[in-house]
Amino acid sequence: MNALEITNIKVNYHKQTVLKNVSFNVPEGSLTGIVGPNGAGKSTLIKAVLELIPKRSGTVKVYDQALRQQKHLIGYVPQRSEVDWDFPTNARDVVLMGRYRKIGFFKRAKKRDIEIADQCLDKVGMLDFATRQISQLSGGQQQRVFLARALAQDASIYFMDEPFSGVDAATEKAIIHLMKEWKSEGKTVLVVHHDLQTVEEYFDRVLLLNKEPIQYGETQTVFTMDNLERTYGGKISFLERATVLT
Amino acid sequence: MSDYFSIFLSSANFRWVITGSLLLGFACGLIGTFVLLKKQSLISDAMAHAALPGVGIGFLFFNEKNLPVLLLGATLTSLLGTYLIQVIIKHSKLDTDAAIGVIISVFFGVGIVLLTFIQQHATGNHAGLKEFIFGQAASLVNRDVQLITVSAIVLVLITMVCFKEFKIAIFDPHFAKGLGIPVSLLNGVLMLLIVGIVVIGIQMVGVVLIAALLITPPLSARYWTDELPIMAGLSGVLGALSGAIGTWFSATIPNLPTGPMIVLVISAIFLISLLFGSKHGIVMKVVQTS
Numbered sequence: 001m002n003a004l005e006i007t008n009i010k011v012n013y014h015k016q017t018v019l020k021n022v023s024f025n026v027p028e029g030s031l032t033g034i035v036g037p038n039g040a041g042k043s044t045l046i047k048a049v050l051e052l053i054p055k056r057s058g059t060v061k062v063y064d065q066a067l068r069q070q071k072h073l074i075g076y077v078p079q080r081s082e083v084d085w086d087f088p089t090n091a092r093d094v095v096l097m098g099r100y101r102k103i104g105f106f107k108r109a110k111k112r113d114i115e116i117a118d119q120c121l122d123k124v125g126m127l128d129f130a131t132r133q134i135s136q137l138s139g140g141q142q143q144r145v146f147l148a149r150a151l152a153q154d155a156s157i158y159f160m161d162e163p164f165s166g167v168d169a170a171t172e173k174a175i176i177h178l179m180k181e182w183k184s185e186g187k188t189v190l191v192v193h194h195d196l197q198t199v200e201e202y203f204d205r206v207l208l209l210n211k212e213p214i215q216y217g218e219t220q221t222v223f224t225m226d227n228l229e230r231t232y233g234g235k236i237s238f239l240e241r242a243t244v245l246t
Numbered sequence: 247m248s249d250y251f252s253i254f255l256s257s258a259n260f261r262w263v264i265t266g267s268l269l270l271g272f273a274c275g276l277i278g279t280f281v282l283l284k285k286q287s288l289i290s291d292a293m294a295h296a297a298l299p300g301v302g303i304g305f306l307f308f309n310e311k312n313l314p315v316l317l318l319g320a321t322l323t324s325l326l327g328t329y330l331i332q333v334i335i336k337h338s339k340l341d342t343d344a345a346i347g348v349i350i351s352v353f354f355g356v357g358i359v360l361l362t363f364i365q366q367h368a369t370g371n372h373a374g375l376k377e378f379i380f381g382q383a384a385s386l387v388n389r390d391v392q393l394i395t396v397s398a399i400v401l402v403l404i405t406m407v408c409f410k411e412f413k414i415a416i417f418d419p420h421f422a423k424g425l426g427i428p429v430s431l432l433n434g435v436l437m438l439l440i441v442g443i444v445v446i447g448i449q450m451v452g453v454v455l456i457a458a459l460l461i462t463p464p465l466s467a468r469y470w471t472d473e474l475p476i477m478a479g480l481s482g483v484l485g486a487l488s489g490a491i492g493t494w495f496s497a498t499i500p501n502l503p504t505g506p507m508i509v510l511v512i513s514a515i516f517l518i519s520l521l522f523g524s525k526h527g528i529v530m531k532v533v534q535t536s
Contacts, residue, residue: 052420076424083418087283088474097414101425106407133472149421 002064003028003157003188004049009058011041011048017211019044022058024207024216029186031179033193033203033219037232040210042192043079046159050076062157072101075155077146079162085135091145092117092130098152120148124174140171147178157188164195176202199223259391260497263383264490266391269398270447271489271508274456275463275481276405277439279474282464284416284436288346289331291457294444295350296327298357298453301378305364311374313390313449320445327353328437357453381452381505383493390449397446401439402482408435413474450493452505459485462512469523488512 004026011019019041026032034042048055051067062070075098095117096109103109121127124144129137137145143163150158163175179189179202193199199206199219206222208214208231215222215231281290297320304319305311327349334345361375374385386394405412414422415432423429440460447456463485467477492508521528 047420050424052423071424071426074424076421078418078420082420084283087417088468088472088477089413089417090472093474094417097418097421097425100410100414100422100427103410105411105427108410153425 001028002026003030003062004190005061005064006049007059007061009045009048009060010056011044011053012056013044017056019048019211021212022209024213026188026190026205028188029183030188030205031183031203032188032190032205032207033199034190034207034209035193035196035199035231036209036214038194040231042194042209043161045209046076046161046190046192050074050159073156075150075153075158077150077158077160077163080139080142080146080166085137085142087134090131090133091121091126091137091141091148094134094145095120095148095152098149101153117148117152120151121145123151124148124178125170138168139166140168143167143171144174147175151178155187158182158190160189160191162192162194164193164198196228259386259388262388262391263386263497264493266386266394266398267383267450267489267493267504267508268486269395269402270443270450271459271463271485271487272482273398273401273405273443273485274447274459274489275467275483275485276402276478277436277443278460278462278485279464279467279478279481280405280412280416280436281440281460282468286440287457287461288343289328290440290444290460292331292346292350292353293324293328293440294448294453294456295357296353297321297324297441297444297448298378299323299353299360300357301375301448302357302360302364305375306360313393316378317393317445320448321441323353324441324444328441354453377452377503378448379452379454380503381448381450381455381508382496383450383504384497386449394446394450397442401442401446404435405439408432409475409478412436450504451489451508452503455505455509458509459489459512462509462516463488466512466516466519466523469519469526472525484512484515488515 002025006025007023009019009022010017022045034045036042044053047053048058049060060067062073092114096113098120099109099113099116103113118127118130121130124147126141126144126148129141134142134145147163164172182189191203193202200223203219205217206219207216208222208227210231210233215227281287300319300321300323301316303323304316308315331345331349334340334348335342340348364375374382377385411427411432415427415429419429443460444456447459451459464477464481466484467481470480471477488508488511492511493504496502496504496507519527522530524530
């Protein structure tokens with residue numbers, strides 16, 4: 001069964017096409033890595049899919065229905081650099097934001113919501129930092145707060161934008177652990193990822209992207225040197241070539 | 247001087263004016279918290295300056311100083327200025343700050359020309375129009391103060407209702423959109439709140455300085471706390487304090503405009519916060535590191 005059906009997405013930015021012909025179906029319970037060079041439109045793709053930015057054309061179906069009716073099924077972990085970490089708020093409040101939909105618009109968080117937020121913080125090893133101002137957290141800790149917020153959303157399909165970038169080993173482990181847990185619960189995960197060395201280890205499916213999809217499918221069949229050359233246009237470094245081939 | 251003082255203190259009008267300035271200051275500080283966090287301080291200043299020509303046009307229409315009409319004019323030109331800033335950013339090579347600079351100067355210039363023209367040519371009673379530039383609390387009559395008070399309460403209530411939504415829409419607009427929160431609508435509401443508070447505040451504080459009453463209270467409050475609800479509440483209280491103290495001074499000393507007085511008070515509060523703020527004050531930082 002397909003969790004996501006993405007058809008013919010095209011995105012323009014300042015009259016230039018940055019993404020086109022993107023069509024692929026994501027099976028339920030899969031872990032997909034979205035891989036491609038800088039400027040390939042990886043983040044743009046998930047933002048367009050989630051309707052966070054306007055797209056020229058294309059449709060997105062979530063479990064056979066329009067995204068609009070299915071937003072409660074979607075969880076999102078944005079890039080850490082996209083928010084202002086000097087914002088006057090603490091870790092628990094950020095996690096609570098994941099519950100805003102369930103709390104209801106224009107209503108206040110209840111005791112139960114705060115308990116859930118704390119459970120989610122605990123799950124990523126951040127409960128001790130619940131009342132810590134977010135600017136006083138390390139990069140990895142901030143990422144874990146974002147993960148806890150995604151957990152609090154209790155979604156069926158998760159989109160994560162470069163969650164591994166600039167995090168410590170403990171956080172990396174926490175992310176991998178969460179992804180596996182989500183998969184075992186039948187949840188679907190899509191991750192924008194830039195580290196070619198870990199693709200085979202982390203993901204069972206790969207989307208190779210460079211302004212348009214180069215290949216999509218199971219990691220074993222898609223993640224080949226040939227396809228990577230096509231995706232990166234010969235700009236793949238010697239070191240990466242060596243690690244992928246081994 | 248002391249006679250003057252006691253007359254004012256005992257007058258009902260004075261008590262009304264002080265109440266109005268308290269509420270106006272509170273609303274400014276509360277709404278200003280979100281303006282500051284959304285990094286729209288400069289835009290709010292442009293909205294204030296763009297209100298001035300509307301006051302002149304409102305007067306010319308009826309040839310009398312009818313406050314609701316003047317404020318309606320102010321609202322319209324303020325919105326027009328805000329809209330033109332977006333148009334300039336979208337369709338020219340100018341950056342946001344340049345676009346804001348252009349709108350501030352053009353609208354303020356037109357406003358001054360209109361007010362000067364009215365002063366010299368209009369036949370109706372145009373006394374007090376110039377007070378929209380720097381503000382003059384003493385020129386307010388009961389009806390004006392009632393209008394300000396009721397409007398300020400309404401604006402505060404709207405802000406409180408949207409508090410949680412403003413917070414997420416400003417902190418993480420993409421995530422908020424993903425949740426289905428109407429981020430664009432909330433941005434529009436915040437814009438209208440700014441226009442609303444600017445328009446009801448200009449007679450008391452003046453178009454030139456009302457942005458300071460929006461921005462300085464939350465900026466000061468930030469030095470004392472890391473929690474948004476506390477920051478917003480404290481900002482409101484600091485705004486109310488400076489509004490009332492500034493108004494008090496300006497009302498008891500003849501010909502002293504209110505806006506500059508309020509700004510002096512809130513600037514003093516800011517200086518104290520910058521130095522001694524319990525969270526981010528300079529002294530606090532020095533103590534912590536030594």
